Amino acid sequence: MTAISATSVHETHAERKNYLNRDSSFMSWAGTLDHKRIGLMYLTGVMFAFLVGGLFALLVRLHLWDATVDVATGVKSGGLFEPGKYNQYFTMHGVFMVFMFIIPAIPASLGNFALPLMLGAKDVALPRLNLASFYLWLAGTIMAIASMLLGQVDTGWTFYTPYSIYTQKAVVMMGLSVFVLGFSSIFTGLNFIVTTHKLRAPGQGWFRMPLFVWAVYATALLQVVATPVLGVTVLLLGFERLYHIGIFDPQFGGDPVLFQHFFWFYSHPAVYIMILPAMGIMSEVVSVFSRKPIFGYRLIAFSSLAIAIISFIVWGHHMFTSGQSELALFLFSFLTFFVALPSAIKEFNWVATIWKGSISLEAPMLYALSFLVIFAIGGLTGVILGTLNLDIHLHDTYFVVAHFHYVMMGSTAMAFFAGLHYWWPKMFGVMYSRFWATIGALVIFIGFNATFIPQFVMGSMGMPRRYAHYVPEFQGYHQASTIGALLLATGIAIMVGYLLASLFGGKKAEGNPWGSPTLDWTHTSTPPVLENFDDQPIVEREPYDYTLILEEAKQRVQNA
Amino acid sequence: MSHAGHTVPAPAGFVPHTVAHHFESQEQEYQSAKLGFWLFLVTEILLFGGLFVAYFYYHTVHHDAFSIGGKQLSWKLGTTNTAVLLFSSFTMAMGVRSAQLSQKKAMLTYLVLTFLCACGFLVVKYFEYSAKIDHGLGAGSMFHPHDPQLLGYEGLSMFFALYWTMTGIHGFHVLCGMVVIAWLIWRGAKGELHAKHYMPVDIVGLYWHLVDLIWIFLFPLLYLVP
Numbered sequence: 001m002t003a004i005s006a007t008s009v010h011e012t013h014a015e016r017k018n019y020l021n022r023d024s025s026f027m028s029w030a031g032t033l034d035h036k037r038i039g040l041m042y043l044t045g046v047m048f049a050f051l052v053g054g055l056f057a058l059l060v061r062l063h064l065w066d067a068t069v070d071v072a073t074g075v076k077s078g079g080l081f082e083p084g085k086y087n088q089y090f091t092m093h094g095v096f097m098v099f100m101f102i103i104p105a106i107p108a109s110l111g112n113f114a115l116p117l118m119l120g121a122k123d124v125a126l127p128r129l130n131l132a133s134f135y136l137w138l139a140g141t142i143m144a145i146a147s148m149l150l151g152q153v154d155t156g157w158t159f160y161t162p163y164s165i166y167t168q169k170a171v172v173m174m175g176l177s178v179f180v181l182g183f184s185s186i187f188t189g190l191n192f193i194v195t196t197h198k199l200r201a202p203g204q205g206w207f208r209m210p211l212f213v214w215a216v217y218a219t220a221l222l223q224v225v226a227t228p229v230l231g232v233t234v235l236l237l238g239f240e241r242l243y244h245i246g247i248f249d250p251q252f253g254g255d256p257v258l259f260q261h262f263f264w265f266y267s268h269p270a271v272y273i274m275i276l277p278a279m280g281i282m283s284e285v286v287s288v289f290s291r292k293p294i295f296g297y298r299l300i301a302f303s304s305l306a307i308a309i310i311s312f313i314v315w316g317h318h319m320f321t322s323g324q325s326e327l328a329l330f331l332f333s334f335l336t337f338f339v340a341l342p343s344a345i346k347e348f349n350w351v352a353t354i355w356k357g358s359i360s361l362e363a364p365m366l367y368a369l370s371f372l373v374i375f376a377i378g379g380l381t382g383v384i385l386g387t388l389n390l391d392i393h394l395h396d397t398y399f400v401v402a403h404f405h406y407v408m409m410g411s412t413a414m415a416f417f418a419g420l421h422y423w424w425p426k427m428f429g430v431m432y433s434r435f436w437a438t439i440g441a442l443v444i445f446i447g448f449n450a451t452f453i454p455q456f457v458m459g460s461m462g463m464p465r466r467y468a469h470y471v472p473e474f475q476g477y478h479q480a481s482t483i484g485a486l487l488l489a490t491g492i493a494i495m496v497g498y499l500l501a502s503l504f505g506g507k508k509a510e511g512n513p514w515g516s517p518t519l520d521w522t523h524t525s526t527p528p529v530l531e532n533f534d535d536q537p538i539v540e541r542e543p544y545d546y547t548l549i550l551e552e553a554k555q556r557v558q559n560a
Numbered sequence: 561m562s563h564a565g566h567t568v569p570a571p572a573g574f575v576p577h578t579v580a581h582h583f584e585s586q587e588q589e590y591q592s593a594k595l596g597f598w599l600f601l602v603t604e605i606l607l608f609g610g611l612f613v614a615y616f617y618y619h620t621v622h623h624d625a626f627s628i629g630g631k632q633l634s635w636k637l638g639t640t641n642t643a644v645l646l647f648s649s650f651t652m653a654m655g656v657r658s659a660q661l662s663q664k665k666a667m668l669t670y671l672v673l674t675f676l677c678a679c680g681f682l683v684v685k686y687f688e689y690s691a692k693i694d695h696g697l698g699a700g701s702m703f704h705p706h707d708p709q710l711l712g713y714e715g716l717s718m719f720f721a722l723y724w725t726m727t728g729i730h731g732f733h734v735l736c737g738m739v740v741i742a743w744l745i746w747r748g749a750k751g752e753l754h755a756k757h758y759m760p761v762d763i764v765g766l767y768w769h770l771v772d773l774i775w776i777f778l779f780p781l782l783y784l785v786p
């Protein structure tokens with residue numbers, strides 16, 4: 001076994017070239033097969049998509065500041081855009097955030113970087129496929145931008161037929177983009193499954209893997225099994241527009257509800273492609289910053305798999321008002337409740353891990369605590385929406401919008417930020433400002449809730465989603481929401497600011513600044529070298545065993 | 561030795577294979593590639609799965625029209641193509657076997673035979689497709705049947721939409737198969753495929769069997785629909 005202490009590894013190899021500075025030529029990045037560099041390229045990419053998607057969200061929110069309509073006369077007043085433009089902007093917001101940001105965000109950037117390190121592997125199993133996956137992401141993103149310039153898409157990110165067949169916009173190009181992005185996601189997932197099965201270090205049994213690996217593994221199963229159905233769906237939509245084959249078009253005897261079934265067969269599991277890796281980060285961060293072994297390791301691991309499996313049989317809950325049989329409605333509602341069980345198991349286990357732990361409120365932990373609160377709200381409002389009779393009232397209102405933003409933005413993005421702050425020193429070898437990180441996390445938390453709590457309220461009062469103009473009695477809620485969105489944007493600007501600042505003259509990071517017990521911190525230098533480990537690590541301990549970390553800390557205190 | 565970055569000795573007359581740097585052994589490399597490829601096959605099955613679901617749904621709705629539609633297709637040509645693909649699966653399997661035994665000549669012969677079968681399949685498909693177009697039985701906006709008796713069947717256009725989509729996507733897979741088989745022939749001719757490195761042949765073989773298998777499902781559903 002190699003040296004236990006990452007600090008000592010770091011000191012011994014202080015002068016050695018790491019994966020970042022070993023070669024700075026353009027081709028050494030563009031053609032790299034190193035999972036860490038590919039992870040960083042993905043990170044840059046998804047952050048770009050996040051900022052673009054966020055910009056569209058701000059446009060939408062600013063428009064809704066005073067975009068009212070008088071019901072009696074039909075006269076519209078206020079607002080920044082005409083309804084057509086508004087439709088395009090919320091579509092672009094959804095497409096960028098879903099397909100280009102959230103789905104690849106955690107697995108392809110942080111997962112790519114950390115998974116092989118945590119497993120004790122030199123790289124992912126199929127490095128060329130990994131690079132191909134990144135270039136597919138890039139191609140898909142360029143196509144999405146092209147369709148934005150060619151004539152923006154106004155279908156919403158769900159592309160419901162028959163509207164999407166006949167709208168005079170660049171739907172085919174956007175569909176192609178989604179198809180390509182889908183394959184990028186499949187390749188990432190496929191790679192991680194193979195890596196987890198075949199490249200674990202000696203001694204790294206399934207139940208010694210960090211829970212982040214379990215979560216990314218469960219995500220990868222979903223990516224591989226669900227995404228092809230999305231692929232064939234947008235392919236058929238493309239044929240529909242080009243040749244009018246009629247499969248989804250009632251004019252030719254086709255059935256638009258079939259499109260919805262296909263779409264949600266992918267897009268419900270996709271929700272878990274987004275949230276499962278976030279839950280993985282939670283398990284790491286909550287344990288490390290409570291300095292306590294995770295509570296209920298096996299339950300958390302199995303609940304990831306349970307979520308992945310259940311997520312395949314609940315898609316119909318998106319279609320309670322689309323015309324399914326009563327039996328189907330009943331079954332889908334009933335099955336949906338089961339997703340709440342494994343999710344709640346995780347939530348309770350994290351709380352139990354923090355309980356009586358030695359808590360340090362570093363930035364990753366602040367985001368993790370935000371997740372705990374926000375995910376509880378996002379999850380429970382999901383149970384409300386899964387209830388048949390309540391959904392009839394709440395369907396297609398802002399309540400739904402607020403619910404999925406609590407899950408996608410409030411939970412997944414928050415955990416992504418937690419992971420980003422957690423692995424930032426490992427990635428770049430520098431620390432960000434602790435002061436500004438605290439301020440940023442607080443502003444983001446307050447801004448997020450200020451944006452979406454008013455949306456729960458007005459949604460339950462009947463404010464429909466996707467309307468460009470609304471009746472005046474909702475204006476107060478919309479304005480509160482817009483102020484929240486501006487606050488949220490400020491918080492994110494602060495975060496981007498201090499993270500970038502840390503790259504230029506940030507304090508040099510210690511080898512294992514958080515005292516993490518997993519291989520990615522204990523057995524690699526900071527930042528890691530090209531093939532990660534000097535010698536093949538051998539795993540001899542449970543994943544969240546802090547004995548050595550605590551002993552080392554005691555030593556350091558005695559020496560000082 | 562077969563360790564990472566190491567070169568595995570090849571039988572006489574062949575080019576040795578080098579294990580990729582991040583694998584501990586050739587065994588691990590082989591296992592990884594094979595598992596990865598099986599997962600890829602799963603995605604293929606799901607992609608076609610969506611089409612099969614659409615088929616079964618509309619078959620239930622337009623039962624009679626689908627039956628009439630099936631009769632418009634030539635079961636003779638369909639059977640011929642089924643036989644051609646089945647035979648090509650056999651030659652592919654023999655190609656894998658020859659690679660495992662380092663029999664270069666036999667392997668190349670079998671691979672070329674497989675390639676020719678794929679060509680044959682597409683040629684037959686070409687004649688079928690042009691006959692359908694001639695009768696106005698295209699997909700979607702190209703569906704204007706010349707036979708007045710066919711006009712009364714609502715749902716017949718759906719049958720042909722599915723026929724073109726499913727066989728079209730399958731045909732595209734045959735085309736991709738030809739590209740990778742050609743790649744195998746090229747590498748095999750250079751002596752890079754042998755008992756110590758037959759993984760590429762094995763994997764392309766899996767792919768080819770899947771393409772064959774999907775056709776085995778398409779054939780009765782489209783040509784012999786009751």
Ligand SMILES: [Cu+2]
Nearest residue numbers: 268271315318
């Ligand atoms: Cu859902």
